[in-house]
Amino acid sequence: xxxxxxxxxxxxxxxxxxxxxxxxxxxxxxxxxxxxxxxxxxxxxxxxxxxxxxxxxxxxxxxxxxxxxxxxxxxxxxxxxxxxxxxxxxxxxxxxxxxxxxxxxxxxxxxxxxxxxxxxxxxxxxxxxxxxxxxxxxxxxxxxxxxxxxxxxxxxxxxxxxxxxxxxxxxxxxxxxxxxxxxxxxxxxxxxxxxxxxxxxxxxxxxxxx
Amino acid sequence: xxxxxxxxxxxxxxxxxxxxxxxxxxxxxxxxxxxxxxxxxxxxxxxxxxxxxxxxxxxxxxxxxxxxxxxxxxxxxxxxxxxxxxxxxxxxxxxxxxxxxxxxxxxxxxxxxxxxxxxxxxxxxxxxxxxxxxxxxxxxxxxxxxxxxxxxxxxxxxxxxxxxxxxxxxxxxxxxxxxxxxxxxxxxxxxxxxxxxxxxxxxxxxxxxx
Amino acid sequence: xxxxxxxxxxxxxxxxxxxxxxxxxxxxxxxxxxxxxxxxxxxxxxxxxxxxxxxxxxxxxxxxxxxxxxxxxxxxxxxxxxxxxxxxxxxxxxxxxxxxxxxxxxxxxxxxxxxxxxxxxxxxxxxxxxxxxxxxxxxxxxxxxxxxxxxxxxxxxxxxxxxxxxxxxxxxxxxxxxxxxxxxxxxxxxxxxxxxxxxxxxxxxxxxxx
Numbered sequence: 001x002x003x004x005x006x007x008x009x010x011x012x013x014x015x016x017x018x019x020x021x022x023x024x025x026x027x028x029x030x031x032x033x034x035x036x037x038x039x040x041x042x043x044x045x046x047x048x049x050x051x052x053x054x055x056x057x058x059x060x061x062x063x064x065x066x067x068x069x070x071x072x073x074x075x076x077x078x079x080x081x082x083x084x085x086x087x088x089x090x091x092x093x094x095x096x097x098x099x100x101x102x103x104x105x106x107x108x109x110x111x112x113x114x115x116x117x118x119x120x121x122x123x124x125x126x127x128x129x130x131x132x133x134x135x136x137x138x139x140x141x142x143x144x145x146x147x148x149x150x151x152x153x154x155x156x157x158x159x160x161x162x163x164x165x166x167x168x169x170x171x172x173x174x175x176x177x178x179x180x181x182x183x184x185x186x187x188x189x190x191x192x193x194x195x196x197x198x199x200x201x202x203x204x205x206x207x208x209x210x
Numbered sequence: 211x212x213x214x215x216x217x218x219x220x221x222x223x224x225x226x227x228x229x230x231x232x233x234x235x236x237x238x239x240x241x242x243x244x245x246x247x248x249x250x251x252x253x254x255x256x257x258x259x260x261x262x263x264x265x266x267x268x269x270x271x272x273x274x275x276x277x278x279x280x281x282x283x284x285x286x287x288x289x290x291x292x293x294x295x296x297x298x299x300x301x302x303x304x305x306x307x308x309x310x311x312x313x314x315x316x317x318x319x320x321x322x323x324x325x326x327x328x329x330x331x332x333x334x335x336x337x338x339x340x341x342x343x344x345x346x347x348x349x350x351x352x353x354x355x356x357x358x359x360x361x362x363x364x365x366x367x368x369x370x371x372x373x374x375x376x377x378x379x380x381x382x383x384x385x386x387x388x389x390x391x392x393x394x395x396x397x398x399x400x401x402x403x404x405x406x407x408x409x410x411x412x413x414x415x416x417x418x419x420x
Numbered sequence: 421x422x423x424x425x426x427x428x429x430x431x432x433x434x435x436x437x438x439x440x441x442x443x444x445x446x447x448x449x450x451x452x453x454x455x456x457x458x459x460x461x462x463x464x465x466x467x468x469x470x471x472x473x474x475x476x477x478x479x480x481x482x483x484x485x486x487x488x489x490x491x492x493x494x495x496x497x498x499x500x501x502x503x504x505x506x507x508x509x510x511x512x513x514x515x516x517x518x519x520x521x522x523x524x525x526x527x528x529x530x531x532x533x534x535x536x537x538x539x540x541x542x543x544x545x546x547x548x549x550x551x552x553x554x555x556x557x558x559x560x561x562x563x564x565x566x567x568x569x570x571x572x573x574x575x576x577x578x579x580x581x582x583x584x585x586x587x588x589x590x591x592x593x594x595x596x597x598x599x600x601x602x603x604x605x606x607x608x609x610x611x612x613x614x615x616x617x618x619x620x621x622x623x624x625x626x627x628x629x630x
Contacts, residue, residue: 031572035544046471051256053265055473060529063537109270117273124245132347137552137562141236141349152241261466263475319480327483334455342557351446351559362451 004104004175008045009068011100016041016069018093019134020076021085026138030077036137037073038066041097044130048105048122052112091190094131095153099182102127102154103175106161116162123158124151127182149189157182214314214385218255219278221310226251226279228303229344230286231295236348240287246347247283248276251307254340258315258332262322301400304341305363309392312337312364313385316371326372333368334361337392359399367392424524424595428465429488431520436461436489438513439554440496441505446558450497456557457493458486461517464550468525468542472532511610514551515573519602522547522574523595526581536582543578544571547602569609577602 019040023033042059049057059065079085105126109119128151135142161178168174188194229250233243252269259267269275289295315336319329338361345352371388378384398404439460443453462479469477479485499505525546529539548571555562581598588594608614 029569029572031575032570034575035548035571038541050260050470051265051267051270053267055265055471055475057471057473059541060471060534060538063535066537066541114270115273117276118270121248121269121276128245136346136556142347149239150242151245152239155241155244260470261475261477261480263477265475324480325483327486328480331458331479331486338455346556352557359449360452361455362449365451365454 003172004107007100007175007179008104009064011097011104012041012045012065012069013072014093015044015097015101015130016072017076018090018097018131020073021080021090021093022134022138022140024077024080033077034070034073036134037076038069039137040130040134041069041072042066042130043133044101044105044126044128047129048108048126051125052108052122054108092187095183095186095190097130098127098150098154098186099157099179101130102157102182103161103178106158106178107175110162110165116166119162120155120158123161124154127154127158149185149194153182153185153189156185213382214317217310217385217389218314219274221307221314222251222275222279223282224303225254225307225311225340226282227286228300228307228341230283231290231300231303232344232348232350234287234290243287244280244283246344247286248279249347250340250344251279251282252276252340253343254311254315254336254338257339258318258336261335262318262332264318302397305393305396305400307340308337308360308364308396309367309389311340312367312392313371313388316368316388317385320372320375326376329372330365330368333371334364337364337368359395359404363392363395363399366395423592424527427520427595427599428524429484431517431524432461432485432489433492434513435464435517435521435550436492437496438510438517438551440493441500441510441513442554442558442560444497444500453497454490454493456554457496458489459557460550460554461489461492462486462550463553464521464525464546464548467549468528468546471545472528472542474528512607515603515606515610517550518547518570518574518606519577519599521550522577522602523581523598526578526598527595530582530585536586539582540575540578543581544574547574547578569605569614573602573605573609576605 016037019037020033022040023036028036042065046057046059049055102123106119106123108126109122110116114122132142157178160181161174164171164174164177226247229247230243232250233246238246252275256267256269259265312333316329316333318336319332320326324332342352367388370391371384374381374384374387436457439457440453442460443456448456462485466477466479469475522543526539526543528546529542530536534542552562577598580601581594584591584594584597
């Protein structure tokens with residue numbers, strides 16, 4: 001429980017950083033940065049809790065999440081004004097958030113005994129929704145829609161967690177293995193530009209998407 | 211009940227196909243296609259259930275919906291890679307989804323005795339939200355915002371269902387008539403480019419929308 | 421209670437007008453205008469009620485909200501076709517909606533005794549989400565992301581309400597002061613183009629935002 005809680009807080013912090021960095025690229029002001037960081041950090045878990053009916057959602061009953069996300073956003077704001085941040089930090093922070101939230105989302109469905117297919121969907125949804133909100137609000141094409149392995153990494157992690165939970169129920173390493181799997185796949189995809197087979201319907205070749 | 215369930219599954223399948231086709235036009239990879247198909251197929255009903263407080267939402271308690279949407283997305287992916295799909299298939303699939311989800315959404319509010327105005331809103335919302343999510347995520351201007359009869363078709367169907375439910379309560383043809391009405395209006399609008407009077411506020415003529 | 425209800429209806433009406441005006445700039449048809457007005461007027465409060473678990477949401481149990489928003493949208497549509505509307509009306513309507521919804525959202529969290537930090541988040545969220553939905557659906561960059569004092573005005577109002585509720589519990593002027601504060605800050609920012617310090621991370625200077 002405590003490991004999960006710590007991971008959850010870490011995921012909230014890195015997604016808050018990624019939201020604040022994305023806000024910075026769009027030259028938002030201070031509180032716009034905070035709002036975008038909150039939406040990125042809390043969006044996925046909020047939708048997960050709403051769909052499962054676990055209301056009020058997690059951050060209403062435990063303000064630690066809100067305070068942490070605000071502090072992470074302000075720290076990012078301050079750091080970006082004083083120092084030169086490494087240029088590749090946004091996709092890496094995003095990868096950590098994706099990995100952690102995928103696993104926590106899947107566990108939230110597995111723990112009350114929901115079917116494995118639902119746990120996989122909840123895991124991917126929790127993982128990708130925060131970043132989607134961030135991208136839609138800043139007018140970027142969502143990462144998930146680019147030809148990169150993104151939803152795929154989350155899917156692999158969610159499936160592996162469901163399988164491990166069936167074969168090794170109660171083993172505390174389950175979550176760690178699944179988080180690591182998402183991270184390895186996503187970071188490898190970023191480093192070597194890996195991609196899956198693309199959907200290329202013939203009728204779009206002549207550009208009728210208009 | 212069983213006719214409604216079958217219609218609902220059919221609506222999920224056609225919206226999943228429409229989400230997968232839209233994903234293909236943006237050249238997503240395999241699992242991006244699946245995620246977009248799921249969001250399109252399950253988005254409208256999810257928001258309907260959340261607003262009505264029918265939690266957890268429908269697809270959490272019945273994994274058939276998730277499995278069906280994934281299979282429809284994969285089949286669309288495979289078909290698009292092997293064969294030349296007819297070019298007008300996306301708007302037609304979308305019209306079927308719109309018609310079915312409008313009626314199912316309105317019924318979900320009528321059945322527990324909510325007022326007719328609420329049933330109309332729930333019907334239109336269930337019908338249009340899935341396609342809106344698809345369009346926003348793929349960076350298209352939502353269909354509903356183009357100068358076509360789209361929300362209007364859904365509205366006509368929802369109002370007709372509410373009226374029929376009042377005048378002919380219990381008649382099993384209610385839903386069929388309302389589904390057919392949405393379909394006819396939407397397909398006629400597509401075929402003959404019908405449009406409603408446009409909102410044309412004078413102050414925008416000199417382009418101050420910036 | 422009755423003052424709050426009146427304010428809430430007024431906020432719904434002005435956000436419906438702002439949604440209808442935004443729809444008009446995009447040349448939607450009649451019912452697209454109504455749908456966008458409903459999404460703008462009811463979006464913020466819907467998300468607030470969902471997150472707090474106050475289901476079904478407020479407008480399902482009281483159809484007055486839906487009817488009022490539809491009437492406001494139709495009146496805006498008619499007015500825009502017959503007369504020349506003053507050009508600055510959209511940001512001012514938006515400022516009134518922001519102020520009222522911020523205060524109502526924060527009160528909905530304070531009344532059941534939730535912590536002040538949560539009340540601030542719920543206030544800002546209720547205030548900004550309707551306008552965000554409007555902007556995302558019409559393909560505009562959300563107001564909140566522009567370099568203007570927008571989220572900041574909402575934040576100031578929410579914090580002032582939480583402070584007043586602690587120091588002067590039960591004083592009926594609490595809400596009025598907080599509404600006025602948001603309005604004054606937002607209208608002043610509009611009039612004199614006020615802005616907060618901008619987030620300007622160094623690494624974006626060479627344009628790596630892709």
